[in-house]
Amino acid sequence: MTQDYQLNHLDELEAESMFVLREVAAQFERPAILFSGGKDSIVVTHLAAKAFAPARIPMPLVHIDTGHNFPETLEFRDALADQLGVQLVVGSVQATIDAGRVREETGAQASRNRLQTTTLLDTIEEGKYDACIGGARRDEEKARAKERFFSHRDDFGQWDPKQQRPELWNLFNGNHMPGEHFRVFPLNNWTELDIWNYITREQIALPSLYFAHDRNCVVRNGVILAHSEHLPHREDETPETMRVRFRTLGDLTITGAIESDADTLEKITAEVAATRITERGGRVDDKRSETSMEDRKKEGYF
Amino acid sequence: MSTTNQNSLLRFTTAGSVDDGKSTLIGRLLFDSKSIFEDQLEAVESSSRKKGLENMDLSLLTDGLRAEREQGITIDVAYRYFATPRRKFIIADTPGHVQYTRNMVTGASTADLALILIDARHGLVEQTHRHSFIASLLGIKHLVVCVNKMDLVDFNEDAYHTITSAYRNFSVRLNIPDIKFIPMSALLGDNVVENSANMPWYEGGTLLSHLEEIHVGSDRNLQDCRFPIQYVIRPQTDEDRDFRGYAGRVASGVFKVGDKVVALPSGMQSRIKEIFIGSDPVDRAFPPQSVTMTLESDIDLSRGDMLVRENNQPRSLQEIDAQLCWMGEERLKPAVRYIVRHGTTEVKSTIREVLYKVDINTLHRNEDDKQIGMNDIARVRLRIASPLLTDDYRRNRTTGSFILIDPGTNLTVAAGFIN
Numbered sequence: 001m002t003q004d005y006q007l008n009h010l011d012e013l014e015a016e017s018m019f020v021l022r023e024v025a026a027q028f029e030r031p032a033i034l035f036s037g038g039k040d041s042i043v044v045t046h047l048a049a050k051a052f053a054p055a056r057i058p059m060p061l062v063h064i065d066t067g068h069n070f071p072e073t074l075e076f077r078d079a080l081a082d083q084l085g086v087q088l089v090v091g092s093v094q095a096t097i098d099a100g101r102v103r104e105e106t107g108a109q110a111s112r113n114r115l116q117t118t119t120l121l122d123t124i125e126e127g128k129y130d131a132c133i134g135g136a137r138r139d140e141e142k143a144r145a146k147e148r149f150f151s152h153r154d155d156f157g158q159w160d161p162k163q164q165r166p167e168l169w170n171l172f173n174g175n176h177m178p179g180e181h182f183r184v185f186p187l188n189n190w191t192e193l194d195i196w197n198y199i200t201r202e203q204i205a206l207p208s209l210y211f212a213h214d215r216n217c218v219v220r221n222g223v224i225l226a227h228s229e230h231l232p233h234r235e236d237e238t239p240e241t242m243r244v245r246f247r248t249l250g251d252l253t254i255t256g257a258i259e260s261d262a263d264t265l266e267k268i269t270a271e272v273a274a275t276r277i278t279e280r281g282g283r284v285d286d287k288r289s290e291t292s293m294e295d296r297k298k299e300g301y302f
Numbered sequence: 303m304s305t306t307n308q309n310s311l312l313r314f315t316t317a318g319s320v321d322d323g324k325s326t327l328i329g330r331l332l333f334d335s336k337s338i339f340e341d342q343l344e345a346v347e348s349s350s351r352k353k354g355l356e357n358m359d360l361s362l363l364t365d366g367l368r369a370e371r372e373q374g375i376t377i378d379v380a381y382r383y384f385a386t387p388r389r390k391f392i393i394a395d396t397p398g399h400v401q402y403t404r405n406m407v408t409g410a411s412t413a414d415l416a417l418i419l420i421d422a423r424h425g426l427v428e429q430t431h432r433h434s435f436i437a438s439l440l441g442i443k444h445l446v447v448c449v450n451k452m453d454l455v456d457f458n459e460d461a462y463h464t465i466t467s468a469y470r471n472f473s474v475r476l477n478i479p480d481i482k483f484i485p486m487s488a489l490l491g492d493n494v495v496e497n498s499a500n501m502p503w504y505e506g507g508t509l510l511s512h513l514e515e516i517h518v519g520s521d522r523n524l525q526d527c528r529f530p531i532q533y534v535i536r537p538q539t540d541e542d543r544d545f546r547g548y549a550g551r552v553a554s555g556v557f558k559v560g561d562k563v564v565a566l567p568s569g570m571q572s573r574i575k576e577i578f579i580g581s582d583p584v585d586r587a588f589p590p591q592s593v594t595m596t597l598e599s600d601i602d603l604s605r606g607d608m609l610v611r612e613n614n615q616p617r618s619l620q621e622i623d624a625q626l627c628w629m630g631e632e633r634l635k636p637a638v639r640y641i642v643r644h645g646t647t648e649v650k651s652t653i654r655e656v657l658y659k660v661d662i663n664t665l666h667r668n669e670d671d672k673q674i675g676m677n678d679i680a681r682v683r684l685r686i687a688s689p690l691l692t693d694d695y696r697r698n699r700t701t702g703s704f705i706l707i708d709p710g711t712n713l714t715v716a717a718g719f720i721n
Contacts, residue, residue, distance in 0.1 A: 005522070005524060005589075007310070007311075007591070008309060008311075009309055009311035009389075009390040011591075012311045012590065014592075015551065015591050015592040016590070016592075018551075018592035019532070019551045019592045022533045022549050022592070023532065026533045049580070050579070050580030050581070051549070051580075051592070052535060053535075053578065053581045053594070054535075054537050054539075054541075054545060054547075054581060055537035055542075055545075056537070056539075138381050138383070145380055145381060146380070161378075164378070165713060165714045166405075166407075166408045166629050166714050166717070167408065167714075168407070168408055168411040168703070168705055168714075168717045169412060169699065169703050170412075170551070171643050171644075171704070171705045173643060173707055175641070175712040176712055177712065188381075189383075189392055191383050191385070193385070194390070275339075
């Protein structure tokens with residue numbers, strides 16, 4: 001009879017994430033959801049809608065717009081905020097550049113990935129957010145594997161991985177000094193496959209970029225990149241039409257696509273289950289050095 | 303590989319040092335279940351080569367921090383994930399040395415099961431006792447004792463039985479109902495995923511089949527109804543003008559629509575009107591579900607309160623007898639008013655008395671040295687500013703546990719287990 005009280009792993013992960021989201025709403029004055037438009041932050045938003053139903057999500061969606069986003073991501077973002085009736089706050093990297101706070105990278109490797117950190121920290125300070133919820137998962141990347149659910153940031157937004165608070169049971173310590181904030185990761189224990197299984201089960205809407213489509217692409221260092229005005233052009237490259245989809249959504253300039261015919265959630269899930277390369281394997285930003293994620297996270301990156 | 307859509311979750315913990323074969327064992331579980339990806343493997347191979355190693359060092363997979371890679375040690379708890387067609391697993395992998403007791407305690411706090419590794423050549427050592435004691439202290443109900451490196455003792459049955467009987471003698475002092483022994487060679491793969499051809503005398507199953515089959519659902523306390531209120535949902539929109547939902551995670555027991563409940567500490571009574579997961583109504587809620595409940599009558603409830611059954615209530619205590627595992631870098635100071643975080647409440651406390659310190663290797667009680675520093679385990683008496691709704695840790699991991707926070711630094715300085 002106890003078998004009746006057994007949850008499957010997706011139910012258990014969902015229950016854990018909802019608990020974390022409610023704990024944020026209860027412990028912090030001004031929480032926010034960092035919304036990238038990618039599948040993980042869409043799942044976080046879906047879980048938040050469930051955690052606080054029938055009320056609206058009691059925190060805004062904060063998006064850091066690099067100016068190099070896929071247009072599909074921005075359309076999706078606006079429609080979702082509208083549908084849920086939540087406030088959308090946009091921090092603009094272009095505005096940070098125009099104000100002279102950061103200098104744009106140049107050259108063929110140029111990306112706005114690292115510049116986002118300044119805009120993100122400025123946006124957090126302006127909004128006085130004391131908890132920022134992200135969609136990062138421990139299985140994504142080795143520095144992220146060390147993350148807590150409640151991860152402390154000092155008043156410069158920095159992460160100190162050696163001074164992390166121990167996290168026991170489900171007792172999350174969000175106590176902090178004024179000016180400090182927390183990053184919160186409700187999806188810590190999910191894997192990429194869990195995310196896809198859950199999206200399929202819950203029938204969560206996603207940007208069209210995740211589904212196989214025909215697109216003009218260039219292949220650079222083995223990574224398939226979308227051809228666009230933001231991608232610095234190289235003489236020896238000729239864009240060609242390929243049938244692709246994206247496994248993660250970052251900036252146009254750094255997010256690698258994969259060749260795929262998977263155009264439904266079921267096909268994508270089957271493809272993810274069979275794949276032998278991690279989803280961040282196509283991310284140029286992670287390939288700069290062995291510890292490039294740790295270095296960026298210490299500065300205050302997502 | 304299946305998409306493991308409908309399987310349960312098993313959380314287990316391991317502890318160990320560099321050379322007891324733990325990394326090899328975990329590496330084999332991940333590798334044989336195809337949970338290591340090609341680009342991860344390439345990165346580990348190239349890092350291993352850079353370090354001048356002949357074989358692949360699988361610890362590089364999760365020792366992701368710069369300091370860990372440089373020093374070749376796991377500093378922190380590393381969480382690893384793998385799935386088989388039958389189950390999803392979360393491993394909390396922790397360093398095994400005494401100076402990392404706090405990490406072992408952290409990793410074990412959410413685990414259903416602990417793996418204890420014993421080197422067949424050396425038998426029980428200090429670390430075996432330490433890991434077993436921590437598992438017992440944390441209330442883990444299932445142990446798997448992996449007698450590893452059997453290849454180095456010629457797969458000898460007597461060597462195995464000497465170790466298992468020594469462990470049985472030792473374990474009578476522990477509070478762990480289910481202990482399973484498996485002879486194996488993680489390096490060669492014997493009895494990890496595949497049955498061993500070298501040990502025909504062993505008739506039990508492999509480690510992986512044990513992990514896949516073990517039933518942990520009944521470990522959850524389904525008797526004592528405890529629903530700590532985490533957050534109150536009041537939409538205040540036109541369609542839900544009067545909706546007042548109590549959100550939380552069921553700590554223990556089964557709650558059904560129509561059940562009579564008592565709100566603590568007020569003692570007010572009501573009945574459960576509805577239970578929701580998100581917007582979907584359900585007829586019952588059980589641990590570890592996160593749900594929202596509404597009540598028949600309008601009673602005043604807020605975060606920190608608890609819904610229980612009239613004839614089965616937690617103890618309301620202001621003096622608490624507890625074991626502490628100290629985690630702070632600064633010693634315990636009797637003058638500090640540490641903040642207790644227990645369930646969804648936070649209150650001030652003082653530590654009235656240190657009764658004794660426990661030697662984590664011998665379980666010996668030391669009543670002379672009462673200085674409590676990092677990694678020490680001690681029994682104490684605390685005075686709480688206002689009563690807490692508690693159960694014994696052994697009976698209820700949620701209502702029986704707490705952490706202490708230093709009010710000056712906001713750091714988590716101790717984990718507590720209520721006796």
